[in-house]
Amino acid sequence: VNSLTVLCNYFIFPMKKLAREPKEAVLTSEEIQTIFSNIELLRSLNQTFMDNIKKEIDKGTEEKTDIGKTFMEFSQFFKMYTMYVNNYDKAVQFLKNMKNLKYDQFIKAQLQREECKQPSVESYLIMPIQRIPRYKMLLKEVIKNTEEGHPDLPDLHKATEAIAKVAKHINEEVTKAKNREKILELEGLFQGNVELVHPARVFIRHGALVKKCRASNRVYEFFLFNNLMVYASASGFGKLKLHRRIEINNSFHIQELPDKPAKSPKEQDEVNRFQIVSASKSFVVMASSKAEKKEWIDAILKQIDRLKVTIGGGRKNLEKQR
Numbered sequence: 001v002n003s004l005t006v007l008c009n010y011f012i013f014p015m016k017k018l019a020r021e022p023k024e025a026v027l028t029s030e031e032i033q034t035i036f037s038n039i040e041l042l043r044s045l046n047q048t049f050m051d052n053i054k055k056e057i058d059k060g061t062e063e064k065t066d067i068g069k070t071f072m073e074f075s076q077f078f079k080m081y082t083m084y085v086n087n088y089d090k091a092v093q094f095l096k097n098m099k100n101l102k103y104d105q106f107i108k109a110q111l112q113r114e115e116c117k118q119p120s121v122e123s124y125l126i127m128p129i130q131r132i133p134r135y136k137m138l139l140k141e142v143i144k145n146t147e148e149g150h151p152d153l154p155d156l157h158k159a160t161e162a163i164a165k166v167a168k169h170i171n172e173e174v175t176k177a178k179n180r181e182k183i184l185e186l187e188g189l190f191q192g193n194v195e196l197v198h199p200a201r202v203f204i205r206h207g208a209l210v211k212k213c214r215a216s217n218r219v220y221e222f223f224l225f226n227n228l229m230v231y232a233s234a235s236g237f238g239k240l241k242l243h244r245r246i247e248i249n250n251s252f253h254i255q256e257l258p259d260k261p262a263k264s265p266k267e268q269d270e271v272n273r274f275q276i277v278s279a280s281k282s283f284v285v286m287a288s289s290k291a292e293k294k295e296w297i298d299a300i301l302k303q304i305d306r307l308k309v310t311i312g313g314g315r316k317n318l319e320k321q322r
Contacts, residue, residue, distance in 0.1 A: 004046060007124045010115060011107070011121065042128055045074075075163055196225070201228065207292070230244065256297060257284065
C-alpha cells in the first residue's frame with residue numbers, strides 16, 4: 001500500500017495536474033493512463049483490504065480472528081488486477097520507447113524524494129504484478145504457522161483456494177488478451193479487409209507449406225486457429241493475399257500420406273505429405289521436414305479432437321492410418 005500511495009502521490013497525481021496545462025504537461029492524460037492503468041483503484045482496494053486485515057490482527061488472542069474470511073470477501077475484488085496485468089507489457093514497452101526529456105527530468109526529481117524508496121518508476125510498476133502470487137504464498141505461510149483446531153484455519157484453507165482461483169482467472173484473461181492482440185497483428189499482414197478476430201478464436205500456429213496444385217506446386221503461408229485454417233500467398237504490396245478460409249468443423253479432417261518418389265527427371269520427389277480435407281476444398285500439402293510435418297499434424301489433430309468433430313476422434317483415425 002505504501003508503494004502504491006507513493007506512486008499516486010508523487011508521480012500520477014502531479015502529472016495529471018500538470019497535464020491540465022499543455023505548456024506544463026509532462027505527459028498527456030492518455031499517456032498517463034497507458035503507463036499507470038488502474039493503479040489508483042488498486043491503491044484504494046489495497047488500503048481498504050489492509051485496514052480490514054489490521055482490524056482482525058488487532059483483535060489479539062481473546063477474540064476469533066477472521067483473516068481467512070477477510071481474504072475470501074476480498075478475493076472477487078482482486079480480479080481488478082486483471083486490467084493492470086493486461087496493460088503491464090504495454091506500459092513497460094511504452095516507457096522503453098519513449099523519448100521525453102521533460103518526463104525524464106520530472107521522474108529524476110521525484111525519485112530523489114525521501115519517500116521514494118524505489119530506484120525507478122518501473123520498480124513500482126512491477127509491484128502489483130507480484131501481489132496476488134504473494135498473497136497465495138502469505139496464506140500458505142500463515143496456515144503453516146497456525147495450530148490445528150484454530151477456528152480460522154478452515155477459512156484460511158478456503159481463502160488459499162479462492163486466491164488461487166483469482167490467480168488462474170487473471171492468467172486466463174491475460175492469455176486471452178494476448179491472443180486477441182496476436183490475431184489483430186495477423187490481420188495486419190493481409191491486404192484488404194480480412195477479419196480473423198472472433199470471441200472464441202485462438203491462434204495456434206503459422207508457417208509455410210507447399211500446396212500441390214494442378215499446374216505447379218506453390219508455397220503458401222498457412223495460419224491455424226482452433227476453429228479455422230486460412231492460407232495466403234505473397235502479393236506485390238508487401239502484404240498477403242488471402243486465398244481461402246477453411247472452417248474446422250464436422251467435415252474437416254486430415255490424412256497422413258506416404259512420400260511419393262518422382263516418376264521422371266522433370267518431376268520432384270513429394271515428401272512430408274499430408275492431405276487437408278474439408279467440404280469446401282481438399283488438397284495435399286508438403287512440409288519442409290518430417291519434424292515440421294509432425295508438428296502441423298499434431299497441432300491440427302489437437303483442434304479436431306478438442307472440438308470432437310470427427311467420428312471416433314481425429315487422432316484415433318490417423319493412428320489407424322499409421
